[in-house]
Amino acid sequence: MSDYGTGHGGVDNNLRSYDEILQNPVLKDSERERLTAEALVAYISMLLVRRGDVETARLMLLVERWALEWDNEGQEKDLVLDVDPANRGHFTQDVIEKLRAICSEVSDRFKYGINWIEVRETLPALGPGWRDQFERELKGERPTNQARRLQTGPPRWVEDDLLFTNAGEQRVYRALKHRQEQVLPAEDTIAIFPLPNGRVSKRTWEPDFLVTYKGRAGVLEVDGPHHNARRALDRTRDHLLHDSGIAYVDRVPVEALESPKELNAVVDRFLRRLAESR
Structure with a gap:
C-alpha cells in the first residue's frame, strides 16, 4: 500500500489505514476516488489470500491500473481493472464474479458505494511514432522484465523495453x-x-x-x-x-x-x- 503525504490533498502521513485516510475531510474528491479504488483493490487482494484462494489472488498482480468510472447503464460508479491484453483471458467470468462479490462485501462494510467490477484491456500509450513501436511489437520486442507491482495508474516508465x-x-x-x-x-x-x-x-x-x-x-x-x-x-x-x-x-x-x-x-x-x- 502507498503512503500519502500532505502534498496529496493534505493527507496525514501518520494515518495508517485506508479507512482513516478516507475520513480525512481535506481530501479532494479526485483523490478520494483514487484512494477508494486503491483501497478496494488492496482489500480484495488481501482477502483472497487470507481465505486461501491464492490462485485468484495472484491474478491481482496482473492488474496494471485501477479507477472508479461512471457507468451510464447502471447509473453508478464501477471499479474498473485494466490488464494487459495478453492477460485478459485469465479473468474468466467466474473469477470476475468472485471479485465482484468481495468488492460488494468490502464496499458495504466501509460505505464506499461501489458494487460492480469491470475488467478491460489496457491501451498502450501511442503517439505519432506508433509505427516504430508497432514494428517492434510485431517482432516480439516488448517490455519483458517482471515489473508487475500493484500500481495506481499512469504514468508508466519504460526504457530499453524495461518497465x-x-x-x-x-x-x-x-x-x-x-x-x-x-x-x-x-x-x-x-x-x-x-x-x-x-x-x-x-x-x-x-x-x-x-x-x-x-x-x-x-x-x-x-x-x-x-x-x-x-x-x-x-x-x-x-x-x-x-x-x-x-x-x-x-x-x-x-x-x-x-x-x-x-x-x-x-x-x-x-x-x-x-x-x-x-
Whole structure:
C-alpha cells in the first residue's frame, strides 16, 4: 500500500489505514476516488489470500491500473481493472464474479458505494511514432522484465523495453547504464536487471535492481520517502539475501534521487563495494 503525504490533498502521513485516510475531510474528491479504488483493490487482494484462494489472488498482480468510472447503464460508479491484453483471458467470468462479490462485501462494510467490477484491456500509450513501436511489437520486442507491482495508474516508465514503477528507479537505471556503456570497458562491465521477481528462503521478493559485476551479484534498492519505518524488515531481508548468495546489498537514499552528483556517488560506491565483496 502507498503512503500519502500532505502534498496529496493534505493527507496525514501518520494515518495508517485506508479507512482513516478516507475520513480525512481535506481530501479532494479526485483523490478520494483514487484512494477508494486503491483501497478496494488492496482489500480484495488481501482477502483472497487470507481465505486461501491464492490462485485468484495472484491474478491481482496482473492488474496494471485501477479507477472508479461512471457507468451510464447502471447509473453508478464501477471499479474498473485494466490488464494487459495478453492477460485478459485469465479473468474468466467466474473469477470476475468472485471479485465482484468481495468488492460488494468490502464496499458495504466501509460505505464506499461501489458494487460492480469491470475488467478491460489496457491501451498502450501511442503517439505519432506508433509505427516504430508497432514494428517492434510485431517482432516480439516488448517490455519483458517482471515489473508487475500493484500500481495506481499512469504514468508508466519504460526504457530499453524495461518497465519501472517510478521516475526514481528510472534515474538509477540510467546512472547504472551510463557506467555500463560509457565508463566501464566492454570486457569488464555490468549487467542490470530491474525489478526481477525471485524467491529467497520462505518468501517471494522483487528487488529494485539485481546487478552482476566481476563474477558477483549485488542488489541495489531505491528508498522511498517513508522508508525509515521499514529498517528492521530491511535488515532481515538483507540477511536472507546474503545467505542466498547475494554478495552485497546497498540502498539509494531518497535525497540522492534529486541530486545527480549524490546519485553518481551512490552508484559508484555500490559497484566498488560489490567488486570488493567476498
